Amino acid sequence: MIVLKTTQEKVLSVLQSVAGIVERRHTLAILANVLIRKTGSALQLTTSDLEIQIRTTAELEGDGGDFSTTVGARKLIDILRTMPPEQIVSIESSASKLILKGGKSKFTLQTLAAEDFPLVQEAANFGPMFSVPQKTLKSLLGQVSFAMAVHDIRYYLNGILFVAEGTQLSLVATDGHRLAFASATLDVEVPRQEVILPRKTVIELQRLLSDADGAIDMQFANNQAKFSFDGMEFVTKLVEGKFPDYNRVIPKNHRNIITLGRAALLATLQRAAILTSDKFKGVRLSVEPGSLRVASNNAEQEEAVDELDIDYGGPSIEIGFNVTYLLDALGNMSQDMVRLELSDGSSSALFTIPDNAAFKYVVMPMRI
Numbered sequence: 001m002i003v004l005k006t007t008q009e010k011v012l013s014v015l016q017s018v019a020g021i022v023e024r025r026h027t028l029a030i031l032a033n034v035l036i037r038k039t040g041s042a043l044q045l046t047t048s049d050l051e052i053q054i055r056t057t058a059e060l061e062g063d064g065g066d067f068s069t070t071v072g073a074r075k076l077i078d079i080l081r082t083m084p085p086e087q088i089v090s091i092e093s094s095a096s097k098l099i100l101k102g103g104k105s106k107f108t109l110q111t112l113a114a115e116d117f118p119l120v121q122e123a124a125n126f127g128p129m130f131s132v133p134q135k136t137l138k139s140l141l142g143q144v145s146f147a148m149a150v151h152d153i154r155y156y157l158n159g160i161l162f163v164a165e166g167t168q169l170s171l172v173a174t175d176g177h178r179l180a181f182a183s184a185t186l187d188v189e190v191p192r193q194e195v196i197l198p199r200k201t202v203i204e205l206q207r208l209l210s211d212a213d214g215a216i217d218m219q220f221a222n223n224q225a226k227f228s229f230d231g232m233e234f235v236t237k238l239v240e241g242k243f244p245d246y247n248r249v250i251p252k253n254h255r256n257i258i259t260l261g262r263a264a265l266l267a268t269l270q271r272a273a274i275l276t277s278d279k280f281k282g283v284r285l286s287v288e289p290g291s292l293r294v295a296s297n298n299a300e301q302e303e304a305v306d307e308l309d310i311d312y313g314g315p316s317i318e319i320g321f322n323v324t325y326l327l328d329a330l331g332n333m334s335q336d337m338v339r340l341e342l343s344d345g346s347s348s349a350l351f352t353i354p355d356n357a358a359f360k361y362v363v364m365p366m367r368i
Helices: 008-019 073-081 134-147 199-208 262-274 323-331
Strands: 002-007 033-039 042-048 052-059 067-072 088-094 097-102 105-112 130-133 159-174 178-198 215-220 224-229 232-237 256-261 282-288 291-297 303-309 317-322 337-342 349-353 356-363
Touching: 002 008, 002 033, 008 033, 008 042, 008 052, 008 073, 008 088, 033 073, 052 199, 067 073, 073 097, 073 105, 130 134, 130 178, 134 159, 134 178, 134 199, 134 215, 134 323, 159 199, 159 215, 178 199, 178 232, 178 323, 199 224, 199 232, 256 262, 262 282, 262 291, 262 303, 262 323, 262 337, 282 323, 317 323, 323 356
Parallel strands: none
Antiparallel strands: 002 088, 033 042, 033 067, 042 052, 052 232, 067 105, 088 097, 097 105, 130 215, 159 178, 178 356, 215 224, 224 232, 256 337, 282 291, 282 317, 291 303, 337 349, 349 356
């Protein structure tokens, strides 16, 4: 039976859309495979790592009829990548193997039974579905995902908090040293829902979401989230635990406010970062009427000093930061101007966008 027959470009695109979560080494061998299920002319591809499941349906030519099997996802992708995009490729089933042909090449691949593939059991009690444009969600994820923790013992920090309430969708991420908040307005009103998406899910969504106008449908249950977009269905487990109260972390009344060009500040910090040591990424910001001085040094007693002219007439403040935290935030913003709000040298700083309450970035100071 010819399972599919089309161009390399088409097959590879469909396979890559589901294969991001597949690990090359897994305790369960079948989880390295993609589940291929053919019903008539529709071909359904599913991958899983027991916590996330991605499924897509495509119309790829081939024989009609029903068929299902599983085959090594990465191996299939690696083979297809070696072929030209316009090459016609076919996959045929033969006993317990799949035969991949393209041009004069032929690959015989071992399969495992489809009924042994462990599908994620979907929750029975999903909340109401709501939609946002894909590009909106992609933008929100980009504005906060860099602040997620990595392998933190406080497991609820290894992900992003999603809060949907009324007509607002807010995303929050923190690693305990900095916190990023971004929000967008929904077209519909939804009851309050609060979930924590795991880090791996966030990274996969960022990879799959497009900047096109299409929408993404979302549904949350107690322990699961479901996303549907572009013919794909994405089901993921949620992180259990209580996310910190982010409203208490965001400073409300810093009196010293500086508005300056984002690109100029980013370039100044990038230059200063060159002379920080690998272990100690500290930079000193000295704010005085009319000027912002950025300085760094390292164990070799090298020093960088840079200065920016600013419109500021408040008190002098000297404050230290991990420069990586500042570069992450500024590098993930696209606006021309950024606003820095300070209280003193030992309190957290707040970065915002002028005339835009939808983004806030809090960063703790560092002793230098």
